Amino acid sequence: MPDRALQRICYVEDDEDIQRIVRMSLERVGKMTVELVTDPNTAIGVMREFKPDLVMLDWMMPGMDGPTLFRKMKQLPEVASLPVVFITAKATQRDMEELLALGAAGTISKPFSPKDLPEQLRAIWSKLP
Amino acid sequence: MSNLANGIETAAQGAAASVSAEIRSHADPALVRADRVEQLYSQLPLGLAATVVIGVIAAIELHEGRLIELVLFWGTLLAVVVALHGLLYLGYRKDKQRLENSDQWLRWLGIGAFAAGAVWGFAAAVFFPSHADERQVFLAFLLAGVISGGIPMYAASWPIFAVYAAAIAVPFTYVLATFGNRLFVEIAVLIPLFYAVSVAIAFRLNGVFVSGYRLRHAYQRQLVELEQARRQIEASGRKLALFFERSPIAVLELDPAGLIQEVNHAAELLFGFAAAELIGRSVKRLVLPKFQADFDTQWARLIATREPLAGIKVRNPRRDGLSIVCEWTVTPLVNREGDLISVVAQGRDVTAQLEAERMKKEFTSTLSHELRTPLTSIIGSLQLINVGVLGEVPKDVAELTQVAERNGQRLLDLINDILDIERIESGKLTLHPEKIRMDELVREAIVLNKGFGERFRVRFEAKGALSHREVTGDHKRLLQVMTNLLSNAAKFSPEGEVVEITTEEIPSWLRVAVHDRGPGIPEAFRSRVFGRFNQADSTTSRQKGGTGLGLAICKRLIEMMHGRIGFEDRRGGGTTFWFELPQHA
Numbered sequence: 001m002p003d004r005a006l007q008r009i010c011y012v013e014d015d016e017d018i019q020r021i022v023r024m025s026l027e028r029v030g031k032m033t034v035e036l037v038t039d040p041n042t043a044i045g046v047m048r049e050f051k052p053d054l055v056m057l058d059w060m061m062p063g064m065d066g067p068t069l070f071r072k073m074k075q076l077p078e079v080a081s082l083p084v085v086f087i088t089a090k091a092t093q094r095d096m097e098e099l100l101a102l103g104a105a106g107t108i109s110k111p112f113s114p115k116d117l118p119e120q121l122r123a124i125w126s127k128l129p
Numbered sequence: 130m131s132n133l134a135n136g137i138e139t140a141a142q143g144a145a146a147s148v149s150a151e152i153r154s155h156a157d158p159a160l161v162r163a164d165r166v167e168q169l170y171s172q173l174p175l176g177l178a179a180t181v182v183i184g185v186i187a188a189i190e191l192h193e194g195r196l197i198e199l200v201l202f203w204g205t206l207l208a209v210v211v212a213l214h215g216l217l218y219l220g221y222r223k224d225k226q227r228l229e230n231s232d233q234w235l236r237w238l239g240i241g242a243f244a245a246g247a248v249w250g251f252a253a254a255v256f257f258p259s260h261a262d263e264r265q266v267f268l269a270f271l272l273a274g275v276i277s278g279g280i281p282m283y284a285a286s287w288p289i290f291a292v293y294a295a296a297i298a299v300p301f302t303y304v305l306a307t308f309g310n311r312l313f314v315e316i317a318v319l320i321p322l323f324y325a326v327s328v329a330i331a332f333r334l335n336g337v338f339v340s341g342y343r344l345r346h347a348y349q350r351q352l353v354e355l356e357q358a359r360r361q362i363e364a365s366g367r368k369l370a371l372f373f374e375r376s377p378i379a380v381l382e383l384d385p386a387g388l389i390q391e392v393n394h395a396a397e398l399l400f401g402f403a404a405a406e407l408i409g410r411s412v413k414r415l416v417l418p419k420f421q422a423d424f425d426t427q428w429a430r431l432i433a434t435r436e437p438l439a440g441i442k443v444r445n446p447r448r449d450g451l452s453i454v455c456e457w458t459v460t461p462l463v464n465r466e467g468d469l470i471s472v473v474a475q476g477r478d479v480t481a482q483l484e485a486e487r488m489k490k491e492f493t494s495t496l497s498h499e500l501r502t503p504l505t506s507i508i509g510s511l512q513l514i515n516v517g518v519l520g521e522v523p524k525d526v527a528e529l530t531q532v533a534e535r536n537g538q539r540l541l542d543l544i545n546d547i548l549d550i551e552r553i554e555s556g557k558l559t560l561h562p563e564k565i566r567m568d569e570l571v572r573e574a575i576v577l578n579k580g581f582g583e584r585f586r587v588r589f590e591a592k593g594a595l596s597h598r599e600v601t602g603d604h605k606r607l608l609q610v611m612t613n614l615l616s617n618a619a620k621f622s623p624e625g626e627v628v629e630i631t632t633e634e635i636p637s638w639l640r641v642a643v644h645d646r647g648p649g650i651p652e653a654f655r656s657r658v659f660g661r662f663n664q665a666d667s668t669t670s671r672q673k674g675g676t677g678l679g680l681a682i683c684k685r686l687i688e689m690m691h692g693r694i695g696f697e698d699r700r701g702g703g704t705t706f707w708f709e710l711p712q713h714a
Contacts, residue, residue: 015502021509028518060498089501094559111505111541115516 002053006125010052012037012069013087014061021114022056030118040064044072047079054105054125055079059088059095070102083128085121087112157346163231164342165285169238173218176282177211180245183271184211190267191256203252210244217241235286242279242289246296249275253301258308269316272301273323280327284334291328298324379455379476385432385469387412399455399478401448412474415445417452435461435469442479453480493551500544508537546678550661553685560603560689564713567632567639568595570604574611575630581616586624589615592644596632599713600639602690610686613679614643614706621647621704635709642707644699658696659684683708 035050057066089110106124192200283290305317379396438459455476511534552558618628633640692710
């Protein structure tokens with residue numbers, strides 16, 4: 001378990017409605033700091049600057065999907081060690097297992113409950129080494 | 130079609146009869162005897178005509194001299210015997226049952242033959258001593274002729290000939306022996322010898338006739354059986370041709386080199402080629418160029434192993450340039466000697482089926498993603514309002530946002546249930562079996578559904594001690610089953626009631642039961658409880674939610690875990706839903 005509380009979240013998501021709900025959930029319910037990224041191609045740059053504790057990735061995005069972005073992150077030392085949580089509606093069990101095998105910290109399936117989302121993230125955070 | 134059926138039936142009987150190997154044993158002895166009798170009677174008119182001619186000449190020759198009355202008497206006797214034979218002949222011809230009565234007709238003919246022989250014997254005894262030398266020579270010649278003429282006449286039955294000839298020879302021998310002439314005595318000694326030789330010849334001839342008739346009957350039977358076998362083959366051939374030609378499946382017959390020998394109508398329709406355009410050509414005409422190398426390898430393996438193949442999906446080109454996907458069953462035909470005769474390929478167009486499967490998959494994926502994503506926003510927004518993240522909202526607004534959230538959730542449940550059913554039925558749902566302690570599962574389910582129960586003011590309580598035994602099952606899916614049963618019980622229980630959960634150990638099974646105090650299940654609905662989209666009262670789904678798929682999913686999940694599920698009326702009112710899983714050993 002990391003020695004500090006989960007505070008800074010970077011969320012890469014193309015759907016602006018969901019962005020808004022997640023921001024409200026994490027900021028108002030979870031009292032966290034959120035940085036939203038709409039274009040996955042700019043995500044790594046944002047992460048370098050924002051220095052999040054944890055990254056949330058949407059699975060299906062135009063241009064580059066979540067798993068591709070994740071693999072790219074793994075090759076860049078600055079962001080390779082960031083814990084990544086996938087948010088996906090295409091939630092087959094096998095896909096989830098595949099992501100965890102790739103080194104993802106956790107998965108959250110859509111639709112998630114904004115009331116419980118901060119708690120879910122903290123639970124994942126607490127299990128990190 | 131009825132001819133065909135008859136053909137098969139008679140052929141089957143024929144096949145059952147044709148087991149025998151020895152041809153002659155097929156002949157029926159009664160039929161052989163009837164044939165012999167027929168042969169004997171058919172010669173009767175000729176014999177009678179000869180008798181009359183010989184009799185008249187004899188009478189003319191013998192009456193010169195003495196004993197004219199005796200000649201008249203003898204002539205009358207002969208005439209009577211001939212006439213009686215004539216009647217016998219007519220009687221035989223008129224008898225419709227002469228085949229069955231052949232034994233009797235044979236006996237009558239024997240008596241007739243004896244009578245005829247006796248008349249000639251009478252002539253020998255009476256006329257020989259009373260005539261001069263040349264008449265005696267005439268008479269001896271005549272008697273020898275009459276005896277030897279009897280051989281072909283009665284050859285079909287040697288005993289008749291023996292009786293007939295004896296009736297002539299015995300009196301003649303006696304007369305010769307007692308005449309007092311040394312030459313005649315010598316002839317008298319010779320006559321029994323001639324008699325014996327004649328009877329032996331008749332016996333041999335009789336044997337030839339019998340074996341001839343037996344052969345004839347045996348061959349007749351064989352011919353009948355051959356005809357039946359021919360009809361059977363013809364009927365199977367017609368049936369096969371019908372199957373081939375009228376089959377909705379494309380059928381190709383190929384030689385071991387892959388040349389098309391025959392195609393049926395369905396194949397012509399499927400590929401758009403006329404039979405004449407395919408027969409004699411390589412089947413590779415129906416294989417896309419890019420797959421031809423692969424086809425050659427597969428074909429070589431098929432010819433080498435001679436193993437039938439099934440369910441092979443191949444993209445085949447049509448004459449019009451389009452291509453279709455066919456599922457093929459390929460069967461090499463091998464004869465008794467082990468030679469490959471031909472290869473039969475049966476193909477079915479599965480293009481539309483594959484397309485339908487693809488569309489279904491696409492639809493499911495769309496349902497999964499495209500519907501769930503907006504629902505995330507809808508339910509999420511409403512939930513944020515409803516939990517008070519935005520502060521107090523007016524009471525009326527709060528009521529409406531709660532309605533909206535609840536119904537959004539209902540829509541989501543429906544989508545999830547449909548996806549579950551689809552995944553289960555298409556065999557795509559995989560379970561992750563693990564050992565699960567029953568008491569822990571029940572407690573977890575109670576905690577998880579506490580909130581849902583509170584909505585209906587119903588409490589969930591475990592009753593009695595819960596079993597510590599383990600079952601093997603998918604933890605998440607078993608919780609889904611429990612959740613379904615508990616939420617159903619809550620929905621149908623009156624407010625303030627308690628839904629009880631019990632576990633029970635029965636030999637090698639573990640039973641979990643959920644008991645409610647609801648209105649019970651109407652008689653008419655009982656058979657459909659575990660069906661899809663079934664709710665006893667459709668107003669329930671509007672008032673209390675639910676998709677009508679819950680119990681259908683439960684049943685399928687429990688069965689996938691090798692368990693069983695059911696329900697019964699609860700004593701004192703209400704219903705008990707239960708499921709049983711095999712106990713972990």
